[in-house]
Amino acid sequence: MGIEIEDKFDVPSEYAIPDLSGLGDVVGPRSYQLVALYYDTPDLRLAARGVTLRRRRGGADPGWHLKLPKAKGVRQEIVLPLTRSTKVVPGELAELVRAYTRGADLEVVAELETKRSITVLRDGDSELVEIADDRVKGTVYGDDRPTIVRWREVEAELLEGGGEKTLAKVGKRLRKAGATPSEAASKLAKLLEPAPLPTAPTEAGTAGEIVVAYLAGQVSALLSQDPRVRRAEDDAVHQMRVAARRMRSALKAFKTVVVDTEHVQDELRWLGAVLGEARDLEVIRARFAKLLAKLPPELVSGPVQARLGADLHEREQEAYERIKDALSGERYYALLNALDELISSPNLGKAAAKPAQERLTAIAATNWDRVTKAYDTAQAIDDPERREIAMHDVRKAAKRARYTAEALEPAIGGNMGRLAKLSEDIQEILGTHQDGVVAQETLAKEAESARQAGEDTFTYGVLVGIERSTAERAHAEFPNVWEKTLTAVRKVL
Template identity: 75%
Template structure:
């Protein structure tokens, strides 16, 4: 797997590559390659429409199967596998990674690209810094009986991520010589010209425009995490779960703008719960690992690290298996279809057509009032245990107020960013307390298992003490944070 950082340029057939020798210690090349690539997609181009490229390429220094995922923050993730004999069957590992896009549809060859490539490499000694590829392309659209398109393009790919300034300098030099930034995201897009996923439009400046833009962004974020979750990449489950929560929160908060979304909300809740098991185990395993690392070695008695590390990791892997099963099922595909339909043709309420400033500030204020009402309700409960449960509702309300404010910041400005931060402060301190309580329960269960196995439980007691202290400090500090937050919000709203 690699991260692709590159700029593409359209050039004329008689374009002359400028001298780049002054931009690096040395320049080697050009070296020529003949590349033949077959591109795979569904008949209706579901991959290309989302900026996904799946190909089998012969020739050059990186022959094999390549999967390029959509660009995010200027980079594209590329996954490579060795070349296989078959041109008909996509390697199962790659087919699995695009399931969220294909949703069960077959993959077949949709295009063939024959490229004569001339490569120039900018170096610092033995280190390759940047590669400039000058490509003359013959592309055949295999869907339309052999329609052929020819063009020339230049691609500057950064090989050393620390040298982004070099990429900018090379790009400037290429443009000065007459190159123009490519209008197409990829060679495949240039020949197939896939239509992007449909998006509903609303009156400029309306509440509907702002809300639909946010929903579309979060739906894209959820989809983008799917391949990363399947590969169990760092933080991927967390990011996908957050996208679920933000979507569900927005659909609740903006129910007067986008209507009739209860079914989608319920399915997002289901997916969030599927993701939650592995994420919670990941968090608590990391938590215990840091606490054990902070203890003197003589205080770690018995196989505590195994129980709180390897055992929890095994459970986490089992949870990942359940996630992969869910992500390959019809229920998940139906949810993705529902999200596509939501951003393409939502049912809009009367509030959607009204000015964003008027409607959305009112919604933000209403969502904060839910936090204060939940707090007042919790404080009225006399029984301490029941009050703790009620305070969990305060945390959930604060999280929804935070997500709502984050959604509105691009439209309403910095005040919404401040509101989101204030709501997050409430969410975080209540979360610290709740996490400490849950950690104590987990440690107590693990200690009992250790006791039954005849192991020393001394270290578990120490860890319980650490967690109890953390929870109690958060509990004691909450009244101050609450008072300061309420005053600050009153000034904003």
């Protein structure tokens, strides 16, 4: 797997690569002949989402290449060795694009023959930037006769030893010589013209436009994490779960803007629960590892590290297998289809046509009111145990208020960023308390298993004491945080 940082340029057929001296030692050019077959569904679902799947021969990196959509300026590329078959996509790569194919077959949709000339900028033994000058012949396959298109383009890719400033300087010289930044995300995007993703018929400046655009962004975020979750990459489950939670929260908060979304909300809750098991185990395993690392050696007795490390990790891997099963099932595909429909043809309520600033600010205030009402309800309960349960509703309300304000801040600005931060403060301190309580419960279960196995349980008691202290400290600090937050929110709203 690799991360690409590159700039693409369109150039005329007579274009000459400019002098790059002064930016590094110029090595090359070297020439290659590349032949790539591109795979997609018949209706080009991968191309529509900016995903590229190809089998390439020739050059320095022959093999199967899967390029996922660019996020924050970089594209993730996964490479596998060439296989003999040109008809069957390797199972690992087919699995990684399931969120896009949703059960549809992958087939060859295009072929690219590229005459590539490579120039590399070096600094001693370090390679800085690679400049690829490509003359391309593209063939599109379909029901009719193949269509052939020819063009020329230049790519400047940042290499391991380089920096983005050097890449920017290369790009400046290429543009000065007549290159123009390419609007196409890839050669395939330039060759194929997939139908654009449908967009909702909302009016500019309305609440409907802002809300639907936010939901579309979260759908893209969820899809971008799907391949990473299947590969069990770091933080991927968390990010995918957050996208699902943000969408569900937005659909609840903006229920007068986009209406009749109860079924989608239920399915997003299901997806969050599927992802939650592995995520919770991942978090608590890391939590215990950190605590154990801080303990003096004389306080660590018995195989506690194995039980709280390897055992929890094994359970985490089992949870990942259940995630993969869920992400390859019809229920998940149905949810993705429902989300696509939601952002392309939403059922808009009367509030959708109202000016965004006026209507959405009022919704943000209403969601904060839910936090204060939940708090008042909890404090009116005499029984401490029941009150503790009710405070969990305060945390959930604060999270929803935070997500709502975060959704609105880029579009309507104002005090939404501040409101989001204040809501997050409440969410976090209640979360610190709740996490400490859950950790104590987990430790108690693990200690019982250790006791039954005849193991020393002393260290479990030490850890329970630490977690209890953490939870009690957060509980004691909460009233002061609450009062300060109320005062700040009054100024914001």
